[in-house]
Amino acid sequence: MKRLFPVPHVIGFASSLLLSLIALVVIKFDLTFAMGMTILGVTALVQAGLQLFLFMHVSENEDKKTLFTNIGYALFVGLVTIFGTLFAMMWGYNMG
Amino acid sequence: MKWDEFFVTGEPMIYAAMVSIVLVSIAIPAGLTYFKKWGYLWNNWLTTVDHKKIGIMYIIAALLMLFRGGVDALLMRAQTAIPENGLLDGQHYNEIFTTHGIIMILFMAMPFIIGLMNVVVPLQIGARDVAFPRLNAISFWLFFFGAMLLNISFVIGGSPDAGWSAYFPLASLEFSPTVGNNYYSLALQIAGIGTLMTGINFLVTILKMRAPGMKLMKMPMFTWSILITSVIIIFAFPVLTVALALMMLDRQFGTQFFAMQNGGMDMLWANLFWVWGHPEVYIVILPAFGIYSEIIATFARKNLYGYKSMVYSMIAISLLSFLVWVHHFYTMGHGVMVNSVFSITTMAIAIPTGVKIFNWLFTLRRGKISFTTPMLYALAFIPIFTIGGVTGVMLAMASADYQYHNTMFLVAHFHYVLIPGTVFGVIAGFHYWFPKVFGFKLNERLGKWAFWFITISFNVTFFPLFILGLNGMTRRMYTYSASTGYGPLNMLSMVGAVGLTIGFILLVYNIYWSTRYEPREVTGDPWDARSLEWSTPSPLPEYNFAITPAVDELDAFWFAKKTNKSLFEGEYEPIHMPNNSGLPFIMGIAFFFFGFFMVFSWWIPAVVAGLVILGTMAYRTFEQDHGHYISVEEIERTENALRGENS
Ligand SMILES: [Cu+2]
Numbered sequence: 001m002k003r004l005f006p007v008p009h010v011i012g013f014a015s016s017l018l019l020s021l022i023a024l025v026v027i028k029f030d031l032t033f034a035m036g037m038t039i040l041g042v043t044a045l046v047q048a049g050l051q052l053f054l055f056m057h058v059s060e061n062e063d064k065k066t067l068f069t070n071i072g073y074a075l076f077v078g079l080v081t082i083f084g085t086l087f088a089m090m091w092g093y094n095m096g
Numbered sequence: 097m098k099w100d101e102f103f104v105t106g107e108p109m110i111y112a113a114m115v116s117i118v119l120v121s122i123a124i125p126a127g128l129t130y131f132k133k134w135g136y137l138w139n140n141w142l143t144t145v146d147h148k149k150i151g152i153m154y155i156i157a158a159l160l161m162l163f164r165g166g167v168d169a170l171l172m173r174a175q176t177a178i179p180e181n182g183l184l185d186g187q188h189y190n191e192i193f194t195t196h197g198i199i200m201i202l203f204m205a206m207p208f209i210i211g212l213m214n215v216v217v218p219l220q221i222g223a224r225d226v227a228f229p230r231l232n233a234i235s236f237w238l239f240f241f242g243a244m245l246l247n248i249s250f251v252i253g254g255s256p257d258a259g260w261s262a263y264f265p266l267a268s269l270e271f272s273p274t275v276g277n278n279y280y281s282l283a284l285q286i287a288g289i290g291t292l293m294t295g296i297n298f299l300v301t302i303l304k305m306r307a308p309g310m311k312l313m314k315m316p317m318f319t320w321s322i323l324i325t326s327v328i329i330i331f332a333f334p335v336l337t338v339a340l341a342l343m344m345l346d347r348q349f350g351t352q353f354f355a356m357q358n359g360g361m362d363m364l365w366a367n368l369f370w371v372w373g374h375p376e377v378y379i380v381i382l383p384a385f386g387i388y389s390e391i392i393a394t395f396a397r398k399n400l401y402g403y404k405s406m407v408y409s410m411i412a413i414s415l416l417s418f419l420v421w422v423h424h425f426y427t428m429g430h431g432v433m434v435n436s437v438f439s440i441t442t443m444a445i446a447i448p449t450g451v452k453i454f455n456w457l458f459t460l461r462r463g464k465i466s467f468t469t470p471m472l473y474a475l476a477f478i479p480i481f482t483i484g485g486v487t488g489v490m491l492a493m494a495s496a497d498y499q500y501h502n503t504m505f506l507v508a509h510f511h512y513v514l515i516p517g518t519v520f521g522v523i524a525g526f527h528y529w530f531p532k533v534f535g536f537k538l539n540e541r542l543g544k545w546a547f548w549f550i551t552i553s554f555n556v557t558f559f560p561l562f563i564l565g566l567n568g569m570t571r572r573m574y575t576y577s578a579s580t581g582y583g584p585l586n587m588l589s590m591v592g593a594v595g596l597t598i599g600f601i602l603l604v605y606n607i608y609w610s611t612r613y614e615p616r617e618v619t620g621d622p623w624d625a626r627s628l629e630w631s632t633p634s635p636l637p638e639y640n641f642a643i644t645p646a647v648d649e650l651d652a653f654w655f656a657k658k659t660n661k662s663l664f665e666g667e668y669e670p671i672h673m674p675n676n677s678g679l680p681f682i683m684g685i686a687f688f689f690f691g692f693f694m695v696f697s698w699w700i701p702a703v704v705a706g707l708v709i710l711g712t713m714a715y716r717t718f719e720q721d722h723g724h725y726i727s728v729e730e731i732e733r734t735e736n737a738l739r740g741e742n743s
Contacts, residue, residue: 066303070327077331077418081371088422089367092434 012054019043019050104254107188114251143676145229147214148533148636150236154211155526157240159604161203164247166600168196170593173557177590179578189574190257191276195250197260198280202287203243205380205514208522210239210294213322213383216529217298219629219636220316222307222645227300229674230716235290235297237684242287245691249279253695256280259572261373262343264354264365269347275695281344282691288336295329298322307628309647313407316627316650317393317400321386324410325379328417332375339368348697363428370421378417380514382410384521385452388474391528392456394625395471396463399651402455409448416445426494427501435494442492449485453478468623469543473524476551477516484512487562505565511558523550523603531622535635536614538606546602553595560585560592620739626654631663633738639671639726642735668735671726679719683712 023043026036052058058067104110128134141149171192175184184192214232218225226232249255256276258267267277302323306315315323343365345351352360393400400406422430422438456478465471487509491497500506531537565571569582576582621630631653632640645663649655656663690705 063303073327074331076415080418081335084419084421085364085367085371088430088434088438089361089364092431094429094431 008054012050016047016050019047102252104251109188110251117248117251138678139676142681143233143678145225145233145674145676145680146638147218147226147229147232150232151211151214151216152533153236154207154214154239157243158204158208158211158522161199161207161243162600165196165199165204166597168192168199170597172196173586173590173593175574176576176586178587179576179580179583181575184574186574187257190259190572191250191255193572194256194259194262194276195246198246198256198284199243201260201376201380201514202284203239203246205518205522206291207239207243208526209325209380209383209518210235210291212387212522212525212529213298213325215533216525216629217301217319217322218305219532219632219640220319220627221302221305221310222628222641222647223301223305224640224671225674226297227305228297230677230680231293231297233677233680234683235294237680238290238293238687239287241684241688242283242285242290242691245286245688245695246279246283248692249276249283249695253279261366261369263369264343264346264362265356267343267347267365268354268362278344278347278695278697281340281347282694285337285340285344286687286691288333288340291329292333292337295326295333299326299330302326307645307647310652313404314647314650314652317389317403317406318383318386318627320407321382321389321410324414325382328375328379328382328414331418332372332379335368336372336376339365339372342368344694348694363425366425366428367421370424371418373424374421375414375417377513378413381517381521382413384477384518384525385410387521387525387528388456388477390625390627391470391474391524392459393651394528394623395466395468395474396460397466397624398459398463399626399654400455401458401461402451403650405451406455409451412448413445416441416448420445423492423494423497426497439492439494443489446485446489453482468527469538469540469547470524470528472544472547472551473520473527476547477520477524480512480516480520480551480555484509484514484516488513500565502570503565504561504569504571507571508558508561508565511561515554515558528623529629531617532620532629532632532634533636534611536610536616537622538610539614542602542606542609546599546606549595549599549602553592553599555592557589557592557596560589564589621657624657626651628653628663631656633735635738637734637738639673639731642668642671642731668728668731670728671731672723673726674723675721677721679712679716683709686712 020043023040025031026039031039052071058064058071061067103114128137141153144150171184172189175181175189214226246255253275256262256267256272256279257274258272258277258280262277262280265271267280302315302319342351342353346354346360352358354360354362354365356362389400389406419441420438422434423442426435426438456474460475467475487505491500491506491509527538527543564582564585567582569576569580617634620633622634623630628645628647631645641664643664643666645652646665647663652663655661686705686708690702690709693699693702693705
């Protein structure tokens with residue numbers, strides 16, 4: 001029975017659905033901007049972790065180093081794009 | 097959409113294009129039927145998953161698109177050759193410079209590079225195919241049908257006309273009401289998905305499928321360049337995907353992401369476009385750097401100088417390429433701080449690039465150089481690209497950039513970067529690897545004639561544009577008055593464009609001539625080269641390597657030749673190969689129709705085509721396909737036929 005029924009995956013699936021529902025709270029209730037963003041940020045991070053470690057088995061591969069290098073590169077590009085855009089288009093825009 | 101707007105009307109040149117499209121689309125099926133080649137085409141090409149054949153199809157498509165983009169370029173040069181010229185009207189000129197840019201970057205440079213990497217990378221690492229052969233075929237057909245979708249825009253509905261960068265608000269529905277920019281968002285999206293999958297495919301192939309003993313630091317430099325290019329593709333293309341999707345939503349579904357009011361931000365498009373666009377430049381240039389490294393080492397008869405620093409400078413370039421994008425729009429009103437930061441990051445790219453230039457020069461130093469056609473392109477690349485690089489540093493200085501932003505100086509600069517940096521590279525690679533794929537060289541005499549025509553004419557075409565730009569001629573102006581004084585230099589540029597045309601005709605004629613008359617080549621190693629692909633027979637058997645090579649150093653094949661050692665120890669074993677499949681082709685057609693219906697906002701047909709796409713995916717999900725085995729007897733037969741009885 002244990003081998004036929006993948007308990008961790010079912011729990012993982014249920015919790016990723018749950019996380020999506022929690023994220024919905026932000027539009028259903030009247031929250032402050034900071035509160036809403038905090039909820040979205042935290043649920044997104046947990047969700048990403050769940051996908052990477054539970055479903056995609058990043059840490060169980062023999063090529064762990066390559067995979068983490070790739071994730072690091074992705075984080076680098078993602079953060080540069082987001083904060084670079086904010087820097088160029090808002091914070092540093094037309095300040096003389 | 098009114099039906100009288102469906103076909104583009106009123107221009108003799110467009111009618112000529114329509115007639116030729118109709119003729120070609122009758123001639124091809126008629127010819128196939130007459131010569132009974134339908135089965136051959138389907139079995140050997142349309143359904144193939146063989147990396148070599150997919151590579152060849154990419155390169156043929158790239159050459160066709162080079163022709164199309166080249167005609168665009170000639171028309172532009174002809175229009176601006178004399179003041180107040182009436183060859184093209186403003187709208188037609190806008191469409192032509194837009195499609196010239198899109199086609200040359202996305203449908204010529206990209207497929208040419210992807211074609212070469214398809215052919216060469218598995219051979220260089222001792223593999224029998226890429227990691228995901230079926231996905232590779234899907235990549236090709238998505239690219240191909242994306243390119244076709246953009247090309248029909250010329251006669252059906254009108255081409256995109258807001259520049260290849262499609263800046264908002266100009267590209268918005270309000271200012272570009274034709275379907276032209278819908279073609280832009282959808283054709284590029286379809287082709288872009290294909291490219292993204294290619295990036296994933298080659299990253300996995302290079303990381304997982306190298307011959308035993310080939311450590312990362314023992315890979316040939318071309319494979320290194322493709323590894324890094326794949327990483328850049330994987331991280332840059334999703335930005336384009338998102339930007340194009342937002343563009344489509346804005347133009348066809350009433351959203352306001354890039355609008356000037358309601359909280360939208362028009363300049364965000366330029367920002368996102370260049371977050372992808374600058375890395376894209378390196379996606380097309382780094383592979384050429386890899387090609388030059390192979391060619392220079394081979395024809396200088398020396399190992400590549402500074403192997404490690406070559407690798408580290410490519411990694412540095414790949415990271416820096418994500419940090420510089422704002423240099424494309426310094427004049428949009430950013431503060432001093434923003435422009436300074438991006439000036440510095442941009443100039444920093446000159447450092448790793450300079451390291452590579454010096455490494456090539458040191459490789460040449462004291463080498464026994466043989467001046468073959470590919471080597472000539474590699475040698476010409478170094479000084480011409482350096483001019484492109486130096487003018488790039490000039491443009492990188494934000495305050496000076498205000499002077500020549502949006503002028504012909506910029507146009508000259510990026511042609512001085514992209515033509516030696518990419519076009520010379522792929523042509524050199526084409527000449528270099530041609531005998532590997534087809535079993536005979538391209539004729540050297542004709543090749544050198546083409547080289548001199550192309551190199552000299554290139555400079556005659558584009559050097560005058562530097563001066564015109566400094567004199568104040570802006571890019572994308574379709575005509576000018578004689579009093580500006582721009583006439584003579586533009587005429588000179590036109591003369592160069594004619595010379596370039598002659599050069600490319602010679603290049604294509606050389607393919608024809610060599611196919612008929614060039615002596616066949618039997619060794620598999622016509623250049624006395626260094627890396628693994630030359631250890632295979634030419635033309636190549638389906639499975640590339642009868643026995644997986646064992647490698648213990650860089651340039652293993654070279655040292656094996658010097659020491660009379662064999663790379664292939666062991667007995668033949670049955671080889672497992674993937675099966676052909678028609679699914680990728682069908683999927684490509686479905687994507688084409690999906691894109692076409694979406695362009696015209698015909699929702700119901702679009703939904704139907706979308707369901708067909710999902711259907712092909714579902715079919716694949718449940719398909720049982722375990723590939724096939726090539727038996728030992730068949731391998732023996734093939735190898736004996738290819739290598740002769742004595743080996
Ligand atoms: Cu750039």
